[in-house]
Amino acid sequence: MPLEIVTIPCLSDNYAYLVNGPDGVAIIDAPEAAPIIAALDERGWTPGVIMLTHHHADHTQAVAELRDKYGCMVMGPEAEKDKLPPLDMAMPDGMTGGTGDGEMLVIAVPGHTLGHVAFYYPKGNAVFTADSLMALGCGRVFEGTYDMMYDSLSKLAALPPETVVYSGHEYTQANGRFAITIEPDNAALISRIKDIDAARSRNQPTVPSLLSLELETNPFLRAGEPSVSRHLQMEGADPAEVFAEIRTRKDNF
Structure with missing residues (x-):
């Protein structure tokens, strides 16, 4: 049974997701209950689990209402269990579960928060990255270090290029305005921004995106490209240092 994935706009710019597969329906992140409930009702689905990527309130604040309504399990990163709503299962890095296209791998992607995880479905060609890898960007480094975030993004960049990236926010247009300052001559980026x-302009989401497109256009995945280091006058620098410079510029953009 192939995965059926539903993108749900929440709050002002968050996304939650429904994943319907051979093991049932999962909610990934819980920013706002009403739109998640509406999407479930529309399809006649009942969730069996809520899976949380990290502890920030705009990804967790609807957990109590959804758990009360559906009686579903709540799972989240073991490294953040003390900061999350009460968990039925704490998930360590490398944990696997599910069957068929619903087979899922937990990948630790610290940086935005220290215990942030991504959920990768290798047979379903999908990865849920929340505030780690984002469309044309990456999350702000709040708790970790730039080196930590660069390592996390490098893990995600190594996934198959046909992987679809489901990230946590509708930040893509603003990310594009920054990205073009890093690679003003990148034809793929210019086309993507258009x-x-x-x-x-049609109020359509720009998430999810293909990893192959992120590799071509996302400046945070391109710190190792000679064209990027040249533009930043950092030729010969370690890619992690180039990434830190890009992230610092974005923080001040």
């Missing part, structure tokens, strides 16, 4: 602007 597509993003057209989609947002």
Whole structure:
């Protein structure tokens, strides 16, 4: 049974997801109950589990209401269990579960928070990255270090290029305005920005995105490209140092 994935806009710019597969329905992150309940009702689905990527309130604040309504399990990263709503299962890095296209791997991606995880479905060609890898960007480094975030993004960049990236926010248009300052001559980026602007003019989401497109256009995945280091006048620098410079510029953009 192939995965059926539903993107749910929540709050002002968050996304939650429903994943319907051979093992039932999962909610990934819980920013706001009403739109998640509406999406479930529309399809006649009942969730069996809520899976949390990290502890920030805009990804967890609807857990209590959803758990009360559906009686579903709540799972989240073991490294953040003391900061999350009460968990029925704490998930360590490398944990696997599920069957068929629903087989899932927990990948530790610290940086935005120290215990942030991504959920990778290798047979379903999907990865849920929340505030680690984002469309044309990456999350702000609040708790970790730039080196930590660079290592996390490198893990995600090594996934198969056909992987679909489901990230946590509708930040893509703003990310594009920054990305073009890093690679003003990147034809793929220029084209993508036009597509993003057209989609947002129609109030359409720009998430999810293909990892192959992120590899071509996302400046935070391109710190090892000679064209990027040249533009930043950092030729010969370690890619992790280039990443830190890009992230610092974004923080001040």
